[in-house]
Amino acid sequence: MASTTKQAARAALPLTDRESFAAHLKKCRRIVALVGAGLSAASGLPTFRGAGGLWRTHDATDLATPEAFDENPDLVWQFYSFRRHMALKAAPNKGHYALAELSRKNRDFITLSQNVDGLSQRAQHPPGQLHLLHGSLFDIKCTDFYCKYTREDFTDPIVPALAIPKKSSLKNNEKKEENVVAQQTDKPYGDQEKEAEEDQKVGDEKKKCKEENKDESDEEIDISDISNHIPNISNEELPQCPECKGLLRPGVVWFGEPLPTTTLETVENWMDSEPIDLMLVIGTSAQVSQLRATLMKPVTREHE
Numbered sequence: 001m002a003s004t005t006k007q008a009a010r011a012a013l014p015l016t017d018r019e020s021f022a023a024h025l026k027k028c029r030r031i032v033a034l035v036g037a038g039l040s041a042a043s044g045l046p047t048f049r050g051a052g053g054l055w056r057t058h059d060a061t062d063l064a065t066p067e068a069f070d071e072n073p074d075l076v077w078q079f080y081s082f083r084r085h086m087a088l089k090a091a092p093n094k095g096h097y098a099l100a101e102l103s104r105k106n107r108d109f110i111t112l113s114q115n116v117d118g119l120s121q122r123a124q125h126p127p128g129q130l131h132l133l134h135g136s137l138f139d140i141k142c143t144d145f146y147c148k149y150t151r152e153d154f155t156d157p158i159v160p161a162l163a164i165p166k167k168s169s170l171k172n173n174e175k176k177e178e179n180v181v182a183q184q185t186d187k188p189y190g191d192q193e194k195e196a197e198e199d200q201k202v203g204d205e206k207k208k209c210k211e212e213n214k215d216e217s218d219e220e221i222d223i224s225d226i227s228n229h230i231p232n233i234s235n236e237e238l239p240q241c242p243e244c245k246g247l248l249r250p251g252v253v254w255f256g257e258p259l260p261t262t263t264l265e266t267v268e269n270w271m272d273s274e275p276i277d278l279m280l281v282i283g284t285s286a287q288v289s290q291l292r293a294t295l296m297k298p299v300t301r302e303h304e
């Protein structure tokens with residue numbers, strides 16, 4: 001189906017058009033590319049937008065807010081941990097590499113990305129020519145207003161509690177529960193020696209169970225599907241700030257938050273310095289009002 005779509009796209013763009021585009025591109029010096037989710041969709045990343053784009057029962061826009069994080073940091077972190085995991089499993093595609101290569105060949109080619117998935121960075125896009133309008137899943141920052149702690153972090157899972165559950169771990173949990181029931185019924189209360197033996201047995205059983213299930217159920221569970229259970233995670237198990245012990249959060253721009261001021265200033269200065277020869281709009285609807293708002297002044301985020 002994908003190749004049919006590609007063929008259709010090629011057919012829709014006649015060779016002469018592609019040649020004239022290439023010729024025009026070569027003539028242009030100051031170029032700006034605005035990229036969005038469509039670029040990374042070609043790498044197989046879900047966008048969680050539109051019909052069927054829900055994460056569990058939630059629209060992504062409901063989870064990507066400071067209020068959602070305040071109310072339910074556990075759920076919001078599980079959503080972002082899933083997205084980090086998916087992004088790391090995906091690979092940059094030809095589009096990411098082409099933009100990176102064009103940027104290397106032309107220092108006056110900048111890219112404004114609305115994507116938070118890190119794929120452009122992994123395609124070795126020159127950092128000085130890549131401006132992330134919505135932050136990154138792999139920038140982590142403190143939620144405390146007065147604490148400025150931030151770091152880049154590609155660890156997956158970022159903390160053990162946020163590991164994507166596997167089918168084998170579910171089976172182990174079921175087995176563990178069975179063992180707990182067996183312990184409660186079979187053993188006299190307070191018999192410590194016997195308890196230690198039982199613990200050893202449970203440990204052996206778990207190990208055996210893990211080995212048995214290793215091959216057949218090492219598959220990850222799709223936690224974006226509501227029918228799959230996700231654990232409750234306490235705040236203590238979520239990523240903590242090493243400086244103030246507050247909760248850390250993903251360094252993405254949430255709905256209602258301002259776009260990164262420094263990034264916008266850099267882009268504005270670049271745009272004001274000389275006329276732009278060409279603007280490429282890739283994988284985004286780039287509605288004029290949003291584009292103007294994004295490029296002309298620091299506004300709050302309206303779209304992912």
Ligand SMILES: [Zn+2]
Nearest residue numbers: 142147241244
């Ligand atoms: Zn902190």
